[in-house]
Every structure is written in structure tokens, then in C-alpha cells.
Amino acid sequence: AQKVTQAQTEISVVEKEDVTLDCVYETRDTTYYLFWYKQPPSGELVFLIRRNSFDEQNEISGRYSWNFQKSTSSFNFTITASQVVDSAVYFCALSTGANSKLTFGKGITLSVRP
């Protein structure tokens, strides 16, 4: 069975602070994909990143960066110099070799105050 744990439930920061959202996953499969999605107050799910289990390179996209560590089964997401528009719920998700469905974590509510 697969599982995604997002231990942080709510984080509040002041604009321009850096913030890291944690994600820990469990799977017995050797081939899997990890995702992050953003859910702004309007409700849609916005794709942010997909990473496969064979690619442990960290990735940076503008103010966003992701740290994938297989040794600790973690796929953490850092927002640098946070902005009010980053306020949203962020979900980490996992899909594994047996099927393509996503298993989501419970999400982290990020509030960025001006």
C-alpha cells in the first residue's frame, strides 16, 4: 500500500520569508512518481511538479525548489521569498507502478501575511 504524510497542517509566514513544506511517502514499489499540487482559495488543483523515483536531482523553478531524498523517503518543497499569492493548500501525491492513480497527503495550508 502507498501512503503520503504531510505532518504540517498549517503554516503561517510573513511575506518574503522562506518556507519549506514537508512530504514523506511510503511505497514498496521501486518505480513511482511524486507530485506537488497547489489548491488556491478558488479551489482548483494546479500542477506544480512531477518527479520520478530514478531522478534524485533537486529542481528549481523560479522561487520554487524541490528536494527529493530517497534515503529518507521525502520530497520537500521550498518557497523562497514567499508572496501573498502563495497562500493556498499544497498537496503532495504519489503514484506507483501498479496503477496510475494518485494517493494524496492531507495537504498543508500555507498563509502568507503581508
Added chain:
Amino acid sequence: EPEVTQTPSHQVTQMGQEVILRCVPISNHLYFYWYRQILGQKVEFLVSFYNNEISEKSEIFDDQFSVERPDGSNFTLKIRSTKLEDSAMYFCASSDTFWGTIYFGEGSWLTVV
């Protein structure tokens, strides 16, 4: 940029009524999904659909639920006899390959009263 579109954005229905939620996946995508999110909770998988048949379904997806791809563009979720606990946001999603990125629509809020 291609996107998944869903209608209606919000529907209120009486308990026991049938509801059909509609989705137009991204045009070259072959894998289709429905997910559900009860207010304030995590997103849950309902069903996946490929090659005109269900490839996997969750425990939530009981006999009250059905999916259909009636033509080359639409993908629908039908709930035959809605219950109060069916109130949720329903997301349609699609991907081009088995391992492809899954893109979500904006969701359909279903309120059962």
C-alpha cells in the same frame, strides 16, 4: 494551454436525485480520472478509465456511481441516487500516458440537500 474543463461548476441537488457531472479532458489524453474532495479533507481517488473501460476504482466508487465516455470528447460521472455524504468537490483529471502528469479540472461542487 490545453486544460480539463468541467461542468457544472456548482450543483445543488436533493437527496435521492441523479446527478451527472461532465468533463472534457485534454484532447490528446488517453487516461481519465475522477477524484473527490470532501470539504476540508484530502483529495481521494474514485476511478480511472482507459480504452473505454474502468481500469481501477476505489471503495468509494460503489454501485451508485458510473462513468461513461459517450463520445470522443466528454467523460461523465453519474451518481444515481445522491446521499448527503456525496456532497463534495468532484475533480476530473486526465493524462496522456500511464505515467504522465495528471492534470485536473477546476472541479464541480456538488451539494446534496
